[in-house]
Amino acid sequence: ELPESWADMQEPLLEGMCFTLKYLGMTLVEKPKGEDMAAAAIRRIMATARVGARKFQKVILTVSPRGISLQDADTKEMVENISIYRISYCTTDKLQNKVFAYVAQSQESGALECHAFLSPKKKIAQAVTLTVAQAFQMALDLWEAAHAGR
Numbered sequence: 001e002l003p004e005s006w007a008d009m010q011e012p013l014l015e016g017m018c019f020t021l022k023y024l025g026m027t028l029v030e031k032p033k034g035e036d037m038a039a040a041a042i043r044r045i046m047a048t049a050r051v052g053a054r055k056f057q058k059v060i061l062t063v064s065p066r067g068i069s070l071q072d073a074d075t076k077e078m079v080e081n082i083s084i085y086r087i088s089y090c091t092t093d094k095l096q097n098k099v100f101a102y103v104a105q106s107q108e109s110g111a112l113e114c115h116a117f118l119s120p121k122k123k124i125a126q127a128v129t130l131t132v133a134q135a136f137q138m139a140l141d142l143w144e145a146a147h148a149g150r
Contacts (some may be wrong), residue, residue: 014138016064018132019124020073021100021117022056024049028112029103032080032088041114042093042101049101061117063131065139068102088112092125100125102132 025045031037049056058073067087070079082104090102093116101116119125 014065016062016066016069019061019063019119019128019131021061021119021124021128023059023070023079023142024056024099024116024118026113026115029112032103032105032112034089035094038089038091038101038103038114039095040092041103042096042099042116045101045114045116046096046099056118059117061128063128063135065135065142068104068132069137084135087132087136090129092122092129098125099120100128133149 025048027041027044028049029037029041044045057079060071060073060080062069062071065084067084068082070081071077072079087102087104090100093099095099098119098121099116100119101114103112103114105111106113117125117128119128135136
């Protein structure tokens with residue numbers, strides 16, 4: 001449950017805000033950002049997810065100015081750590097409004113990947129998107145502050 005003023009709270013974001021979501025999957029994308037690209041990618045991920053009919057991995061997604069980290073909710077094992085500088089886009093899908101997705105450049109291949117997650121409620125998907133946007137702003141502010149003294 002998020003407090004009403006959570007958008008103004010910078011302290012928890014520095015530590016990292018955690019969200020428990022279900023990982024739907026990943027697909028490669030051509031462009032680093034754009035609503036249409038993301039919507040199409042989410043449709044592809046959802047179609048593949050429905051066909052697989054497997055149980056989705058429950059993950060703890062932590063957002064901070066350093067980026068996004070994914071941890072398996074059951075085993076607490078680190079799945080992935082994505083630097084904020086590799087993330088080019090994030091969104092809550094208009095049609096699948098419980099789906100949060102982000103686009104990041106793969107560290108290994110350099111390819112652009114769209115990763116999608118299912119949240120229990122529309123509000124949570126929106127909260128994750130807003131939190132990532134805030135993390136971007138905070139990372140930029142921290143970067144500018146660090147470089148202002150040069």
